[in-house]
Amino acid sequence: MKKEVRYLLNDKQINRYRVLSNVIEGNLKPCDAAKTLNLSERQVYRLIKGVNIEGVTSLIHKNSSKKPSHTFDDDFKQNILELRRSDNYKDSNFTHFRELLVEREGISISYNALYTLLTSNGFKSPKKRRKSKNHNRRKRKSRQGMLIQIDATPFEWFEGSVKYALHGAMDDATGQVVGLYMTKNECLHGYLEVIRQMVLTHGVPTCVYSDMHTIFRSPIAGKVSVEEQLKGKSINKTQFGRAMEELGVSLIYARSPQAKGKVERLWNTLQSRLPTDLKIAGVTSIEQANEFLADYIASFNSKFAVEPEEAISAYTPLPDYLNLDHILCVKFDRVTDNSSVFSVHSKHFMVVGSPELPEVPKKSKIHVIISTSAGIKVEYQGNVYDTINYIKPKKSNDSKGKSKSKYIPPDDHYFKYGSDKFKKLYFDESYEEVLAILQEIFLRKYA
Known part of the structure; x- marks a missing residue:
């Protein structure tokens, strides 16, 4: 074999030429050559014929020096x-x-x-992959609406180092995202808005699966002993837990992130995709992001959601007699004074009567409803009343001590965040006080 031709052959072709040469010289039978080369005997005869006619170059594939027709230019x-x-x-x-x-x-x-x-060309995917491990995964629920996994994740969704919390809920049976809402930090307002999206779009689910965050579960819930429980001691539900109870939804707590792995994997996917999509759409603020997410959910589900095992849905429509604004809210029990005035968060409000509704008696036990969409209202014997801000007369103080300076929080304080989240429901002289209450309740950081 010539040295120039040898460089054109690979090791497999060289070995094939040596075996075929032994057959041509009579040192090896074609049947033995076929076993050695792992070819059929007919193929060996075909190769020998090519070597006899064209020489060793017949072993080189005819397309080896040609550019494939499907190659990109x-x-x-x-x-x-x-x-x-x-x-x-x-x-x-x-x-x-x-x-x-x-x-x-x-x-x-x-x-x-x-x-x-x-x-x-030197590019690496920003989404690194680890070697997968075998896990015994819990089987998906058979019907959509049977179990909703809910969670929130802080991340740099916009360019920069500032993290914002994205609240989300997904259906266990289909992997379908049923709600997304972004706020400055993980808060009650974000979770209630996610539930609102789900109920309005799909209906009321059977169960909600959450972690043990204090928004969902009281921090002292696990500290009550068996003896205390037998004596009748109970732990009050959180505002989120109370809302789920009024909707007829069972609240289940996960003891580890792996227990609600589907929603955890959802965050991995969104953290990889959503910042790029927000950048392309020119979204740079939380307000713009929440408008963008309303349409983004449908596009995301079309790519990642799967069909449920059973076509019958477990979602139930919200009954007509229930007002969602009076459920996805914060409720307190108060007692009115002789002037139908009550206090909440160190502010005083008066119950406003209506010709269509019976008058609220003095010293009545009422339920105060505080909602981001309805403001501050009062519920008494199944009827809902409006309220107005009430300023009690200040007590006279003859002491000439130094007056305390009023503390004004800075602009970046989380109480001030979200001043444009709640629509103006009251007169100018009372709106600032009501807004402060809404921000303190719904947007504060939880331990």
């Missing part, structure tokens, strides 16, 4: 690489980048081809 590949380097696409993972190429650029390419192109 250089301009096509260069265009994809330039898009990958652009500010909009540089942080997306490879699968998401491929979807964006189809949806926004009209470029169709398989994942394997894209992966090879990007990795060969």
Whole structure:
């Protein structure tokens, strides 16, 4: 074999030529050569014929020096690489980048081809993959609406180092996202808005699966002994727990993040995709993000949701006699004075009568309803009354001591965050006090 030809052959072709040469020289039978090369005897005769006519070059595939017809041209590949380097696409993972190429650029390419192109040019996917472990996963619920997993995650959703909390709920049976809402920190307002989205869009589920955050479960719930429980001691429900009870929803607590793994994996997917989608849409604030998420949910579910095992839904419609604003709220028990005035969060309010409703008697036990959508109202014997701000006369003080300076929180204090979240429901002289109560209740940080 000539030295120049030898460089054109690989090790397999060289070994094949040596075996065929022994057959041609009579040192080896064709049947033995077929066993050695793991070929049929007919194939061995065909190769021998080619070597006799064309020489050793017959063992080289005829397409080895030709460019495949389906190969991408250089301009096509260069265009994809330039898009990958652009500010909009540089942080997306490879699968998401491929979807964006189809949806926004009209470029169709398989994942394997894209992966090879990007990795060969030094690009790495920001979504690292660990070696998967075998887990005994809990089987999905058979019907949608049987179990809703709920959680929140802080993340840098916009460019910068500031983290915002995204609250979400997903159906266990289908993996369908049923609610997304973003706030500055994990708070009661975010979870109630997620529940509101779910009930209005799908209905009331059977169970909600959450962690042991103090929004869902009282911090002293696990400290009551068996003896105290037998004596009748009970722990008051949180405002979220009370709302779920009024909706007829069972609240289940997970003891570990792995127990509600589906919603935890949802955060991995959203953290990989949503920042890129927000950047492309030009979204830079929480208000814009919540408007964007309303349409984003449907697009996300079309890609990741699956069909349930049973077609019958476990969601139930909200009964007509229930007002969602009077359930997804905060409720306190108070007693009115002789002037139908009560206090809440160190502020005083007066019950406003109505010709259609019976008068609230003096010294009556009432339920105060505080809602981000309805403001502050009073419930008495199944009837709901409006309230107005009431300023009690100040007691005379003859002491000439120094007056205390009023503390004014800074602009970045979380009590002040969300001043535009709640619509103006009261007169100018009372709105600021009501707004302070709403912010303190719904947007405060929980331990």
